[in-house]
Amino acid sequence: MKILVTGATGKVGKAFLATFLDEELYSSAKVVALCHNRKIDAGERVEIVAGSLADPEAVAQAMDGVTHVLHMAAVKESPDLAIDVAIKGMFLLLEAARQSPTLKQFILISGDCAVGHIFKEYPEPITEVSPRKAYSGCYALTKVLEEVMIEQYQIQYGLNGTVLRAPWIMEKDDFKYVLSFGADQFGGPVWGDLMSFDKAMRLGQGDFVPLMRDKTGAPLKRNFVHVDDLVAALMAALDHPDAMGELFNIAMDEPVDYAQVAAYLTRTRGLEAVEVPTPFHSNWLDNTKARHLLGWRPQVDFEGLIERAWSYVRSPNDPRKIWYPG
Known part of the structure; x- marks a missing residue:
């Protein structure tokens, strides 16, 4: 296995790499990290490709010999970067993936902004077949476009794509x-x-x-998920036969x-x-499909979220920040 990770320096990326590299099942697997603004340390099993997702040469270099893609790189409300990262970058990755002789699976991390989270009203729990209702702004729009793009590559080319749609991801405090x-x-x-x-x-x-x-x-x-639970869902989705061509809501049970x-x-x-x-809407991101097909179960409920946050002691060199642009 050789897995390309975009967004490797972010909250989920760092947590995933720590878990993945420590997993005995993948002890011989290699990681390629496509890094732009921030870098991670290279190692015996970790290769760094420096460059932008919008650069065809950088993407081609990063995709060489890759068997799996984990695409997490994103930008928040940055209109000047949104097209390059979310549209051109996604297109270049998907084009390279569909033409790759080695690619087995493409996993995208999406967000509940694609369904509007607290800004849009749903009369019932939000499932994977609920209509997308992005709220205002370019970030939510990019998540809708990314989900649609990978769906179309599944339809047009039979790409083995998996989308994990997460709400606000919590870690530490x-x-x-x-x-x-x-x-x-x-x-x-x-x-x-x-x-x-x-x-x-x-x-x-x-x-x-x-x-x-x-x-x-x-x-x-409002829907949340702890980063540990999202990483567990990622690990469960890797090479899972029931993940092929599927979208999953990855959130707390309630x-x-x-x-x-x-x-x-x-x-x-x-x-x-x-x-x-507030003018907000209460919504329920239903995770039944992921629990049923992937055998995944979130371990952190709202009490666990509180206890972890209140007991965590953050060091001075570990600032709390939103990890965008990625």
């Missing part, structure tokens, strides 16, 4: 700071968009936890309920819940 009202908040939503600036600043000085409510007034339910989170943190950490009305 991320979830603790997702819930912060302070300047150290990780990700969103921006509290100043949901309340006055003064109120957000005041809450940031105390021990509070947001109890967000959706558009109907019910506690907001979406995170902000009322349950607030109650748990009030009970265990003494935080005070603060009601936050």
